Amino acid sequence: MENDNILFTVTVYSENQVGLLNQVSIIFTRRNLNIWSLSVSASAIEGVHKFTIACRTSREKIDAVVKQIEKRIDVIKAFYYTNDEIIYQEIALYKVPTDRLLDCADFEDLIRRHNAQILEINRTFTVIQKTGHCSETQSLYDDLNQFGVLQFVRSGRVAVTKSQQEPVNEFLKIQEERRKSLK
Amino acid sequence: MASENKSGSKQWNGITGSEALMHALIAEGVETIFGYPGGQIMPVFDKLYDFKHELNHILVRHEQGAIHAAQGYARVKGFPGVVIVTSGPGATNVITGVADAMVDSTPLVVITGQVPSNLLGTDAFQETDVLGVTLPITKWSYQIRRPEDIAWAVARAFYIASSGRPGPVVLDFTKDAQIGKIDFAYEKCNFIRSYIPKNEINKEQILSAAKLINGSKKPFVVYGQGITLSHAEEELKRFLNKAGIPAGSTLLGLSALPSDFKHYKGMLGMHGNIGPNVKTNECDVLIAIGMRFDDRVTGPVSTYAKQAKIIHIDIDAAEIGKNVPVNIGILGDAKEVLSQLIEHIDKNNHDSWENEFDKCYQIEKDRVIDPEISPKSEYINMGEVVHVISEATGNNAIVVTDVGQNQMFGARYSSFNKSRSLITSGGLGTMGFGLPAAIGAKIAAPERQVCFFVGDGGIQMTIQEFGTIMQEKTGVKIIILNNSWLGNVRQWQEMFFGERYSETRLVNPDFIALAKAYGIAGRKVTCREELKPAIDEMLADDRPFVLDVNVVENGMVMPMIPPGKGVTEIMLNSKEWYDNGK
Numbered sequence: 134m135e136n137d138n139i140l141f142t143v144t145v146y147s148e149n150q151v152g153l154l155n156q157v158s159i160i161f162t163r164r165n166l167n168i169w170s171l172s173v174s175a176s177a178i179e180g181v182h183k184f185t186i187a188c189r190t191s192r193e194k195i196d197a198v199v200k201q202i203e204k205r206i207d208v209i210k211a212f213y214y215t216n217d218e219i220i221y222q223e224i225a226l227y228k229v230p231t232d233r234l235l236d237c238a239d240f241e242d243l244i245r246r247h248n249a250q251i252l253e254i255n256r257t258f259t260v261i262q263k264t265g266h267c268s269e270t271q272s273l274y275d276d277l278n279q280f281g282v283l284q285f286v287r288s289g290r291v292a293v294t295k296s297q298q299e300p301v302n303e304f305l306k307i308q309e310e311r312r313k314s315l316k
Numbered sequence: 317m318a319s320e321n322k323s324g325s326k327q328w329n330g331i332t333g334s335e336a337l338m339h340a341l342i343a344e345g346v347e348t349i350f351g352y353p354g355g356q357i358m359p360v361f362d363k364l365y366d367f368k369h370e371l372n373h374i375l376v377r378h379e380q381g382a383i384h385a386a387q388g389y390a391r392v393k394g395f396p397g398v399v400i401v402t403s404g405p406g407a408t409n410v411i412t413g414v415a416d417a418m419v420d421s422t423p424l425v426v427i428t429g430q431v432p433s434n435l436l437g438t439d440a441f442q443e444t445d446v447l448g449v450t451l452p453i454t455k456w457s458y459q460i461r462r463p464e465d466i467a468w469a470v471a472r473a474f475y476i477a478s479s480g481r482p483g484p485v486v487l488d489f490t491k492d493a494q495i496g497k498i499d500f501a502y503e504k505c506n507f508i509r510s511y512i513p514k515n516e517i518n519k520e521q522i523l524s525a526a527k528l529i530n531g532s533k534k535p536f537v538v539y540g541q542g543i544t545l546s547h548a549e550e551e552l553k554r555f556l557n558k559a560g561i562p563a564g565s566t567l568l569g570l571s572a573l574p575s576d577f578k579h580y581k582g583m584l585g586m587h588g589n590i591g592p593n594v595k596t597n598e599c600d601v602l603i604a605i606g607m608r609f610d611d612r613v614t615g616p617v618s619t620y621a622k623q624a625k626i627i628h629i630d631i632d633a634a635e636i637g638k639n640v641p642v643n644i645g646i647l648g649d650a651k652e653v654l655s656q657l658i659e660h661i662d663k664n665n666h667d668s669w670e671n672e673f674d675k676c677y678q679i680e681k682d683r684v685i686d687p688e689i690s691p692k693s694e695y696i697n698m699g700e701v702v703h704v705i706s707e708a709t710g711n712n713a714i715v716v717t718d719v720g721q722n723q724m725f726g727a728r729y730s731s732f733n734k735s736r737s738l739i740t741s742g743g744l745g746t747m748g749f750g751l752p753a754a755i756g757a758k759i760a761a762p763e764r765q766v767c768f769f770v771g772d773g774g775i776q777m778t779i780q781e782f783g784t785i786m787q788e789k790t791g792v793k794i795i796i797l798n799n800s801w802l803g804n805v806r807q808w809q810e811m812f813f814g815e816r817y818s819e820t821r822l823v824n825p826d827f828i829a830l831a832k833a834y835g836i837a838g839r840k841v842t843c844r845e846e847l848k849p850a851i852d853e854m855l856a857d858d859r860p861f862v863l864d865v866n867v868v869e870n871g872m873v874m875p876m877i878p879p880g881k882g883v884t885e886i887m888l889n890s891k892e893w894y895d896n897g898k
């Protein structure tokens with residue numbers, strides 16, 4: 134059996150058009166795939182948007198999904214990667230009750246060990262921030278939960294590839310030449 | 317008034333968005349529009365009144381009629397069908413046809429009215445989220461909210477609809493954009509940065525495909541509508557002739573090769589011919605061209621052509637390897653790929669391999685086809701009617717079908733001389749498609765005979781289009797294969813649901829009286845002696861005509877690969893299986 138539990142990171146480069154998020158996400162929905170996390174942002178190329186989508190599935194399925202995504206007219210190019218091909222990061226925020234934190238002797242050590250930061254501290258609550266991979270933000274969560282985590286949020290994954298530039302650059306260059314040759 | 321601008325193209329100053337749309341459509345070469353007016357599209361229809369001579373508008377009786385008519389028109393003409401309807405219910409009434417055009421790769425430009433942009437999102441009267449509804453079933457959808465965007469959006473729409481793998485495009489046109497004034501110039505689109513309609517063909521793949529073909533003992537070509545869409549009919553013939561390869565067609569590929577072409581071996585799929593289906597699992601190299609391995613063709617892919625090396629040629633990257641894993645995938649336009657392949661394949665023949673197909677055909681002819689077209693019983697068979705009509709038209713008609721048994725008989729028992737001669741709803745299987753599609757087909761090719769086969773169920777899904785036929789005097793020939801059942805479902809109930817005929821019996825109106833009410837000539841046929849004379853009467857002139865034929869009630873489309881079975885597991889009738897080798 135094919136491994137259908139690989140975590141893939143899909144990056145989609147697109148024009149800035151209304152409804153694109155919708156167009157991309159329904160392709161996952163149709164194949165009954167759960168989007169594990171999603172973030173949308175600018176890319177290093179002016180006017181080009183970048184979606185970063187994490188999804189667990191098989192290589193065969195993600196390949197088909199990415200082809201379907203690329204087929205959308207306003208999608209410039211889409212790629213998929215496994216974790217070893219990218220540098221990726223997530224950010225998590227934790228809100229914990231201040232009094233319980235201060236009762237704990239090695240609280241400072243805990244923050245240090247996890248390489249986390251305190252964003253705000255007041256009499257009632259403290260907000261801690263940590264960037265890292267999911268397992269790392271999860272491990273801080275587990276350690277903080279002894280104080281009772283009041284609120285927790287983890288962002289979608291953002292990722293850059295190990296290749297030099299935005300991988301879509303080459304494609305845009307070829308297209309620009311095609312455009313010139315048509316005029 | 318138009319003037320010329322610096323770059324030499326026409327320019328109109330201070331015109332409304334609606335007028336701009338007219339100039340854009342004319343610049344794209346549009347001659348015919350199928351539509352229906354309503355509140356949020358009135359400014360466009362008002363402008364149409366001034367452009368009566370340039371743009372022929374066909375007023376249908378229901379928006380579903382407009383969209384299917386545009387599909388029929390587009391498929392015959394090879395040019396985008398254009399539809400204009402109002403917002404809300406007008407827009408939602410075209411949805412079935414849009415979805416149908418998407419799976420069947422039919423180029424359409426559909427313009428829907430929309431509430432003024434300041435009311436968007438307020439649940440205003442007749443507001444529907446047309447983009448939200450159509451995005452998943454269109455090649456592209458766009459909302460025009462400012463008249464300044466018309467030139468850009470319309471140009472893109474036509475380019476996207478007709479290039480690459482064709483498909484439907486929806487332009488949702490807000491009322492304020494229809495009436496706003498602009499200075500307007502139009503330029504056709506031939507480039508979109510994020511879109512590659514045709515890929516550069518990979519030379520190495522051509523060479524390795526040629527090598528595989530040259531070394532093959534039992535090569536087999538399966539082709540689909542991609543041949544027609546890329547105008548590759550002649551290239552396909554040359555390819556097959558040079559390499560001496562037999563070929564089978566998908567339902568939508570029918571008529572791309574003439575039926576009597578030497579290497580043409582018949583139709584693939586659930587109700588296809590025995591040879592092409594069985595031989596799929598015997599060939600050593602399977603060359604698929606412009607087809608998408610639909611499950612009605614493959615059956616379970618786990619048993620499909622496992623012994624063969626597979627070459628897949630398609631213009632759509634998402635199709636290659638989607639359903640069936642392939643050894644060589646060639647991304648590109650069929651015409652270009654075939655032209656290149658022809659250069660590299662050896663002149664060859666595989667006569668004894670081809671003869672095997674002919675043996676299968678002989679069995680099918682004896683066991684299925686002959687009994688169907690020359691029945692011993694007094695009842696008229698569906699295949700018999702189609703066969704007689706095909707002969708009477710010299711196999712020159714455009715055949716349009718609805719969906720169901722009529723579709724399978726229409727496809728199986730018609731012969732074709734010319735390409736673009738079978739118009740049917742393949743991927744979606746939309747009952748009600750046929751009548752309006754036949755109207756569109758006839759308008760696209762008035763010089764050709766259009767014969768439309770339909771069941772007594774399906775005709776009632778869009779029968780209101782008799783009104784369009786009356787008004788436009790569209791000379792379509794409507795042949796109702798009247799079995800008083802939802803025949804296709806009845807067949808499945810008989811074969812797979814223990815003869816429990818749940819909700820498939822129909823009590824029907826007098827179709828001839830109905831036709832008469834619309835001023836359409838007609839004839840009812842109840843026995844064999846009446847059939848040929850009635851057909852002759854129908855084909856004698858160019859009037860619209862309804863032929864209502866009482867056919868056998870329990871007719872069955874055969875052969876049949878039952879659902880869930882592989883391409884070699886074929887039933888010859890509801891009891892007997894085809895026995896390979898006997």
Ligand SMILES: Cc1ncc(C[n+]2csc(CCOP(=O)(O)OP(=O)(O)O)c2C)c(N)n1
Pocket residue numbers: 718719720721722723745746747748770771772773774775797799801802803804805
């Ligand atoms: C819009 C739609 N509804 C339902 C079906 C399911 N369906 C497929 S064939 C068929 C029966 C068609 O009966 P009829 O039009 O009388 O044609 P026949 O099969 O008898 O030739 C039905 C109900 C369909 N394909 N399309």
